[in-house]
Amino acid sequence: MSDTHEIRISTLEKSTSCSDDQPVLESFLREGIWLPHSCTQGTCGTCKMKVLEGEIDHRDSSEYTLTPEERDAGIALGCQATPRSSLVLEPVEQLDPDDGVVRHPLKDVTGTVVTLDDIARDIRRLVVELDEPMNFNAGQYAEIKVPGTDVTRQYSMANPPSQTDRLEFHIKRTPGGIATDGWMFREMQRGDRVELKGPLGDFGMNTPQEEPAILIAGGTGLAPLKSIVQHALADELAPQLYLYQGGRTRQDLYDTEFFHRLEQQHEQFTYRPCLSEQEWDGATGMVTDAVLEDFTSCKGLSAYLCGPPPMVEAGVKALKRRRMAPRKIFREEFLDASHTAAAVS
Ligand SMILES: Cc1cc2nc3c(=O)[nH]c(=O)nc-3n(C[C@H](O)[C@H](O)[C@H](O)COP(=O)(O)OP(=O)(O)OC[C@H]3O[C@@H](n4cnc5c(N)ncnc54)[C@H](O)[C@@H]3O)c2cc1C
Ligand code: FES
CATH class of the missing domain: 2.40.30.10 (Translation factors)
Structure with missing residues (x-):
């Protein structure tokens, strides 16, 4: 039978109880208390917390994501660590409880x-x-x-x-x-x-923004961007949205008719599918090159990128080259078990 322990975030007035086989992050999210996180599989490091009081079990936390020096300094991965006693924790990434985003309990x-x-x-x-x-x-x-x-x-x-x-x-x-x-x-x-x-996860456009947004999808990285585009258009969250969808050949693209229809219905939405290995009447080359071609400067714009890590990395580099502010670049990488294994070993 598992024991439960009281855990508290030092900067919040709230505490929760967490069983000794449950990651501490999860126990807060289930109570609707939002804490920074992204992958929940021990790879990204977004959920790092400082253990101010009490003892934790790091379980499978890897040296790749959590260095020995960080462990010695009392840092833990919230999505991996479980409690061995009552805890007082402090997220490493700054918390803004008044960011205007409504969070939903896990x-x-x-x-x-x-x-x-x-x-x-x-x-x-x-x-x-x-x-x-x-x-x-x-x-x-x-x-x-x-x-x-x-x-x-x-x-x-x-x-x-x-x-x-x-x-x-x-x-x-x-x-x-x-x-x-x-x-x-x-x-x-x-x-x-x-x-x-x-x-x-914490990827998304949740509050209105003044600047136009470039959205770049590789493969099924289109999924969260499809949700964001529909939500942003319905709630008028951004003045202009430019969606880029990358694939190797025509066989890799999907939902093209859906987005072309959306483009006809909304003046503030532009859709650019792009093929890297097939000539056609649309954009050709890497999807990030299509963005570079269309925008000589990305200053004053924001971006949302999602897909395989190499595509996201290339996209971020391209946008910075076009002078987009790093804090305006939001990314979701589809890390899989091979990345987790690399992180754990
Ligand atoms: C936040 C987030 C959102 C995601 N959203 C989507 C989405 O909307 N759509 C989507 O298609 N995918 C998405 N993914 C990816 C998805 O979660 C899975 O990782 C993917 O579907 C592969 O799962 P699988 O079980 O089929 O493959 P797995 O069994 O996880 O294998 C994946 C790869 O890792 C290799 N591998 C497995 N174990 C090891 C090991 N021990 N050492 C080395 N290599 C190993 C395998 O050979 C294989 O190549 C998302 C990932 C994240 C992190
Ligand atoms: S959310 Fe914990 S490492 Fe990514």
Whole structure:
């Protein structure tokens, strides 16, 4: 049987109880107390906390994400560390409780697969009808449990947050991958029951902004950006949105008609699909090069990038070269088990 411990954030008036097999970050998120985090798999380091009082178990925290010097200085990864006693903690990344963003408590939900369609090369659209609604912010993700295992994987919601009872996901097959190749592309069928946990993550455009935004998607990195675009247009969050979608050939693009229609309906939305390995009547080359071609300066703009880490890295470099302020660049990287393994070893 597990013990529970009281844990408190020094800068907040709130405390929560956490069992000794539960990551401390999760216990706060379940209470609706938001703390900085991104990947929840021990790879990004966004959730670092200083342990001011008490004892924690670092569990699988890697030296790659949490250096021995940081451990010695009493720093822990909130998404990995579990309590061994009552704790007083302080997030390393600064907390702004008045940032105007409404955060939704993390919860477990179940649902039924109602759509499972092949929409591009090795990409499926999965829609899960939930038994009870799950509130989330555009850009956030859920963890989906692989049946019969303890394995969970992160997938970003692609539907707008106004739709809380049917979650849309875009799933890319990873050859040999446990969740995708072993389940979602093999055994999963309409009518199957699914267990999820959400919402998680801090990627998104949650409050109105004065500057135009460039959104860059690689592969299924389109999912959170589809949610953000729909939400931002409905709530008029930005004066102009430029969405870039990258693929190798036409077979990799999906939802193009959806975005072309959106472009016709909204003057403030521009859509630019881009192919790196096929000539066609649209943009060609790497998606980040298409952005560089269109913008001689990115000063005074913001950007939201999502997809495989090399694409996100290239995009950030390109935007900085065009003088975009680093604090205006928001990114979500689809890190997988190979990155986690590299971090743990
Ligand atoms: C915040 C976030 C949001 C995401 N959103 C999406 C999304 O919307 N859509 C989407 O398609 N994906 C998304 N992902 C990626 C997704 O969570 C999975 O990582 C991906 O689907 C692969 O899962 P899998 O179980 O099929 O593969 P895994 O079994 O996790 O394998 C992935 C790769 O790692 C390798 N590997 C596995 N174990 C090891 C090891 N021990 N050492 C070295 N290599 C190893 C495998 O060979 C394979 O190449 C997201 C990831 C994050 C972090
Ligand atoms: S959220 Fe903890 S390491 Fe990424």
